[in-house]
Amino acid sequence: MSDPSAHGERFNPWSVVHLVFDHLSAQGLHPVLGESGDPSEPAAELLRSLGITPGDPSWARGQDAEKIQDQLAEIRSLFTPADQGQDPDGR
Template identity: 60%
Template structure:
């Protein structure tokens, strides 16, 4: 069986809609970035989150590249 891909936020949204329809009011990431709690929800559902969609990784990569540019070229 081939791996299927899902937009992880679509899955999280679907779960939250279902909970809201049941009268519950879930909060995701109330203590910070919602990425890790959302990823944990997906893992609990048997879905492997794809880290490519994690904005934090992109921001970390950009910061590291800026640091390297500064080290090599003296740019800020």
């Protein structure tokens, strides 16, 4: 069996984070993204353990960082209870 990373196989760790987040959410769990630290390094370690070279996640700190943070905020809002901040009558 050959080493996949020797063939240049690379994968973005943030794609792994997104996949796992979606899977856990679909199972009815409520994952929290970002409050426990940067999840890209554990995702990169998972890729390494599977023989895949993680892509450089530094792009998330570049010019698209604000866009990414906006997208993460939108995802978090999907898991915020709809009645948060409302009185018992829904106002």
